[in-house]
Structures are given as C-alpha cells and as structure tokens.
Amino acid sequence: MSDSSSHILSVRDLKMHFPIRGGVMMKQIAAVKAVDGVNFHIEKGETLGLVGESGCGKSTLGKALVRLLDPTAGSIHFNQHDITHMSQSQLRPLRQDFQMVFQDPAESLDSRMAVGELVAEPLIIQKLGKRPERQAKVAEMLRRVGLPANAIQKFPFEFSGGQRQRIGIARALTVNPDLLVLDEPVSALDVSVLSQVMNLLLELQREFGMSYLFIAHDLAVVKHMSDRIAVMYLGKIVELAPADEIYQNPRHAYTKALLSAIPEPDPTASKNRVILEGDVPSPIDPPEGCAFGHRVGHPKYQESIGKDLPFEEIAPGHWVQKCPCCVD
Amino acid sequence: MSSLLEINGLVTSFETDSGWVRAVDGISYSIEAGKTVGLVGESGCGKTVSAMSIIDLLPKPSGHVLEGEILFKGEDLRKVTNERMRQVRGGEIGTIFQEPMAALNPVHRIGRQITETLKLHEGMSGRQATAKAVELLDAVGIPAPEKRVSAYPHELSGGMRQRVMIAIALACEPDLLIADEPTTALDVTVQAQILELIESMQEKLGMAVLMITHDLGVIAQNCDEVVVMYAGRIVERGPVKELFANPHHAYTRGLLSSIPRLDAERKSELTTIPGQVAGIQDFVAGCRFCQRMDRDRSVLLRTRPDYCEISPGHWVEACPECFQPEASSVS
C-alpha cells in the first residue's frame, strides 16, 4: 500500500452489525452482519468503485464511513483523524469535508423543503457564509448540476428522478467536500440522463480534486468512473484492484461470475454467462468459511471451513480474499 | 405469412385533468411465433402503456385504446368479448410486470396464486393444479418447491419473486410472454439467471417474447428484433444485429453512443443526447426528436414523418433532419 499521508480515508477491520433483539427483556439474540471486517483506503483525488449484489452491505458501509452509523468494530481514519468513535458534536467541524449522496433521493430530500433550502441546508448547519453568499453558492451549484435557476422555489416532487438525483448532488457539493460517498447515484436514471450525470461527476472531480466512493451495481458504469474497484460479497471485500486489472484479470470466483453476467450491448459478442445457482445467503446467519464457495456448492468449500481467509496482496495493488475454493 | 402478433397504428390515450394525452401515438410492429422482440426507449415513452393496451389492462377509466388493430393469431383483440379477453390474458398471453410486488397478492400464498390461474384457464382440479404448481416452481429454479408453495410473497427475495411471476405467467404455456422490465430491479447475477430461465422456457414452449427494457445490453444479447420508441412513437425498428450495426435515426444513434462501454477509456467524457423529452402535453405533431433538439424548421414540427424501409425489416422514421444514413454526431 502507498504511504498513508496520501490517503483521504483509511478503513481497518471495519464491522457494522445490527443487533436483533427478542424476548421480553429485548436481549440481543443475533446480529445482521451487514459489514463484517473490511480493509481499504481511498487516495486523495481518486475514485474507488464499490460493487456487489443487493444486500451485501454497500450502503451500510457508505453510511458507516460518513458516520451516520456507529461502527461495531474497527477504525475509520479521515484525513488522519480517527473518526471511528467521534461524537456528533466532535464530527461537526469535519462534516463539511465528507458528504454522502443517498441511494434513494426520497431518503435525504425533505419533501416539504424547497430545492433552494435543501441545497443551502449543509451551509447553514456548518454555519458557513452569510445569507447572500449562501444564495450565490446555491445558485452556482444548481447551475453546475444543470438545473434551471427557477428550481430554487420548487419542491422535489416537481422533478423527475434524474433531476432529484442532481439536487442531492448539488446539496452534497455546496460545502466543497474532500470526499463524496455516492450511493448508486445513477441507478435510477435513463441512459440519456445517466451519461449527463456521469459526465458531471467526472467534471467536478477534475475541477475540485474530490475523492469519490462510487457505489453501483452497473459494472460498465463503475468501470468508467473508477480508478480502483472493490468487490463486496456478504459483508466482506473479496477483491480489490485497479479498474482495468480487475476486468482483465479477475481472481476471485465471485468477481468472475459478476463480470460474466454483464450483458454486452453488442449483438455479435458471444455470451458466456456464468449462471450462479442458489440465492444470496443471509447476513444474519452467514455460512462458515467461504460464503461464496458455500453458495455455489464448490467441491472444495469444506476446506475453507475453520480456516483464516486472509485479504492478501497477490500482485501490486491487487488484493484478494484468499480461500481454497474461490481463488486458485 | 401472418405473424403471431401484429399491431397496426395503435393509439392509446389518457383522459387527464388537462385534457386527453396520447401516450402511444400510432405504432405498428409485429412479432413472429417463437421470436423475441425488444422494446426500448427512455422512461415515459410509452412502452408499458403500449403493452398493456394489447391485453386490455390499461388503468381504468382514464386509459383508452382509440385507434388501430391488435391482431393476435389473426383475431383483433380490440373486438373480442370480455370473456375471450380473459381467456387470452393469462392463458395465451402471459405477463411479467415491472413491479412483481405490486402484481403478486401479498395475502395469498404463492402456490394459490399459481393454482388459481391453472384452475381458471386449464380447468384443473385442486390436486392437479397443486402438483403442477410445484412442478412449475421447480422449473423456474426455486429450491424446495414443495415447501415454497406455501410461502407468502414477502418471504421471498426479489429474484425469487420474479421467478414466481414467471411461473404464473408460464403456467398455461402461453404463445406470447410480455415481460415488462423483468430484471431491472435485480442484480446482474440474478438478471443473468432470469434471462437464462426465460430463454430456456422459450425454447421448451416455443413461445414468443415481448421484452421491454431500457438496457441495451439485454436487447443485444436476448432479442431477435428491436423496436425503439421515442415520445409515444416508434423511431426505428429492425433485426437486432442490423440495427446495432447500422442505426439510422439520430435518437437511436444517440442512445447507442451514450452507454458507457467496458472497452471505452475510463473517465473519458461520454456522449450525451442534448435536451430533454418534452412533456406529453406539449408533444408536437411532427418529429419529436427535432422538438427535443430545438430544430426550428417549422415544417418538421408540423408534419409527421413517414417511415422508410432501408433494408428488409429495418424501418426508420424518415425525418429529413433525424434520418442519418452516414454516421454523424447527434447534435
């Protein structure tokens, strides 16, 4: 790994478990192990893509990183500050430097607030600027994300899904963050709007040098946006490598299956999809050993039980969760 | 030769507070037995409405088919009795809806939802229907089907629910399956499973599929023909290979060039289609892509372009501005 002074974010053995309680005493009886020990870092100015199937813990990881959740274990360093257990008041001065755009705009955009207020809100929370400066900043941001000036007085429901997504982006950008967690920012968009929003994000990154954690399930989109890509499976990162490398030389069986499943927009391309059997396992009661080997019923799965499955650097910058069944 | 389904000049409108709007404005295409036709176009262009028009499932009372013929095995479905339509729907034409949760009844066990279809259309007894339901769930790849027949929809994952929808749609071995975004809500790996399942069922039953999607990858990999819709109309249609290799309408070209591709240079600027689709109330009579591009030759906006067949089965809306035989930029 590179020298940690170039890291905007470093994550060590991070776990985010949600307790399940039961009985009259509401004792904890189990846990949803949504994020179960992940390690990675993000360099200043780079985009780390995060992919993996529904429910594997991508949004939970994103929310834990910007400390909307209290991690169960592990550490998060942001710009050399240990933010893992900071209180919300300790976090406040740092908040403007890391922002999140949510998967579901409905989750983050209060429908009773006009767009102008929504976009200005982070500035107000951070007590940044006087009213006229804030107004100028809001107008500038709306222009940057390609929304009309009169959007200021309108309400979120008056916009299409793609436009609402851009309101969320404008809102996150008003405070000039260093790190932006983008949770499926383009998944709900049509092809023609998709390319507009992707261009916008690339342009803003070139201009302001922000770092992105880009969460998505469209692998062509992720590849286009990212410098490096992390593949998550059932709460763990199973592979992490430079974007081109992971596509050319995937090493984990899950990554291979994921890549083979992308339908190529070319009718002459041959399709050799790996069709996975079985369903995604439950994060409440994850199987012992290699979760993916268990799912596909790999003949060598038994060998992974009771073994340590280390996350190893097998080539410069190429990390894989080693296991007897899924990595050869 | 007659097609399995032939749609001629279909017009579907909604009565709204601000007057009538034409969600589908005169579209024609056909589907041959056993083939897969893909319907693409951006959100709101009329894909779902055009499909629902076929099986008379438009939102009532506001939605109406106003014009056109819907010939299914030679019979105009607009003219059939309600009784006959019920036979067709779920019997000869199966449907997978955009939102499986909305289509499955949350208070009934999934087995019952399948057996009801079988009893209604195939006149099976309760026991026969249950046995067949288990068989169908097994065929669509649901593990432990004899247990799952008594599960409720919320107890299943998204991918499994979609499989149940497919089992219901295929219960009566239809001649045509209408699949409205069957995989949009699913992961790529589950998407691959579902597409494979539809394909294998298609082979087994020899049925045709109308596949609605906005994923051009799915179209390229799974369809024989493609119909490209824009703002309530068809701008281009043809055999998949031909159309991808030789797109002639500016909108089709724009669509094909704006998708991020795996082999493109990372972080490079993507092509975009400028502007936005006009609101349905503001649609012009003439070329609607010209309307989007702000082209101001007023005649283009006043008269509807004709269609031109540029190679066998490859039809293009022949607007003088948008018909682009040579590769050229969209703007």
Ligand SMILES: Nc1ncnc2c1ncn2[C@@H]1O[C@H](COP(=O)(O)OP(=O)(O)OP(=O)(O)O)[C@@H](O)[C@H]1O
């Ligand atoms: N607040 C919570 N309490 C309990 N369980 C939770 C909570 N939030 C998420 N989970 C569970 O944690 C797991 C991971 O969820 P998460 O939303 O992070 O997945 P994801 O990878 O973002 O999926 P998607 O691609 O569908 O958005 C899921 O099993 C989910 O049900």
Ligand SMILES: Nc1ncnc2c1ncn2[C@@H]1O[C@H](COP(=O)(O)OP(=O)(O)OP(=O)(O)O)[C@@H](O)[C@H]1O
């Ligand atoms: N019940 C309704 N009343 C009025 N207008 C409607 C109604 N249902 C649909 N429309 C309009 O008809 C048009 C076509 O809608 P349709 O659902 O067919 O789009 P679509 O192509 O399937 O889009 P998507 O990709 O988002 O599913 C839209 O402009 C929509 O607003």
Ligand SMILES: [Mg+2]
């Ligand atoms: Mg998520």
Ligand SMILES: [Mg+2]
């Ligand atoms: Mg639709």
